[in-house]
Amino acid sequence: MSDLKKKLDFISGKNKKNPIEPITDSQSLSTKQKLEELVYKNLKNRSLKIQEERTQENINFDNDFEVINYNYPMNSVFGKVTLSEWNDTVASTISIIFNDPELGDIDPLKLLYFDTETTGLSGGTGTIPFMLGFGFIEGNSFEVRIFVLNDPAREGLFLDEVDRFLDELDISGVVTYNGKSFDYPLMETRYILNRKKFPLLDYPHLDYLTPARMIWKNTFESRKLGYLGDILLNISRDDDVDGSLIPRLYFEYLRSGNFSMIEKVVEHNALDIVGLSALLLLGCRYIDDISRTSEEGEILGVALLNEKSGLFSEAEKFYNHLNNHAVRNEIIAQSVKRLALIKKKKKLFEEAEELWKTLSEHGDKLAFREMSIYLEHRKKDFAGAVEFVEKGLELAEISEAQRKDFEKRLSRLKRKIAGISGKK
Secondary structure, eight states, X not given: OHHXXXXXXXXXXXXXXXXXXXXXXXXXXXXXXXXXXXXXXXXXXXXXXXXXXXXXXXXXXXXXXXXXXXXXETTOEETTEEGGGGGGOOHHHHHHHTTOGGGGGOOGGXXXXXXXXXXXXXXXXXOOEEEEEEEEEETTEEXXXXXXXXXXXXXXXXXXXXXXXHHTSOOSEEEESSIIIIIHHHHHHHHHHTTOOOGGGGSOEEEOHHHHHHHHTTTOSOOOHHHHHHHHHOOOOTTOOOGGGHHHHHHHHHHHOOGGGTHHHHHHHHHHHHHHHHHHHHHHHHHHOGGGOOOHHHHHHHHHHHXXXXXXHHHHHHHHHHHHHOOOHHHHHHHHHHHHHHHHHTTOHHHHHHHHHHHHTTXXXXXXXXXHHHHHHTSOOHHHHHHHHHHHHTOTTOOHHHHHHHHHXXXXXXXXXXXXXXXX
């Protein structure tokens, strides 16, 4: 990474004693100002070049964007999955992953994977998505097509070309990773500024970030796409470009026209897209066949996805498995807690009571509350309910809101007990 920074510094003139073409002090310029300066230079150079070409009777200058294609055979292996396993994936599995019954008719083979590279992470009109990457299955391969904007002043033409490409695809849904919070709002803004409608809004949007966090929260320290791709899919990132350098690399590319400046960024985007498809496929395989993993954190994640989708019997099976075989205390505690909640939903209160008692013995805050509710409303054991509320109040780690809830509950229970004593 230090070599890349040295290269950037050399190109920008920072490490030259007598730089031929030093850049203006970019540290004091905003992203918008940098782009305006670069656009001005590009337009000036373009005008000069077009005039020169016209004198040579050659008017074929059209370089507003680049299109780069990658091809991954469907027999490509990424960790535990092979891309060809998409042929065996059914829509119902997708609907469980994303907790959306309306995805029950979606065609997994017609999903489009979408990712952007931008001039910043803040969003807003000053942030430009200069690289748009799309992945899709076509025949016996997974195709990735990446569009690179060469001139921010010609963004409208760039988006027109993207639209033409999308019009030719048969899309059942769009998969992103944090697209709801970042990529989609940003693209909608860019399209509005160009008086156009973002075409992907016409399709179901499947943001995989939340399901991925649920599956791997209790297994890995990070749920970033690149990290999971490295750990789970064996996608090497040893020579990958640092994300913080991507805007600067793009600015240098605009200034120099040297494609090698962003070549690694393009590869980074392609790996993110094929990695997203493989990571979603891995989640689907776990849903279809939990024996594909023995990692208790992943099993817990799959159980949570099933529970969230209302498949309580399936989730209960996984929680029972973890209660009997898990080693990590935090996994066991979460499994017992989720199992107790399922028992409550199924109105199996006595079975839930035993689980809450077990949890309360380990100081679980929820268990004290649930036991007090159960004893008060189901068994009318107000004294027993008071005992659990008081034990809950003794917990040092309860929040202020939880403390107020316990105190309110205790006050009500004491009034009930006093009322009963008064009647006697």
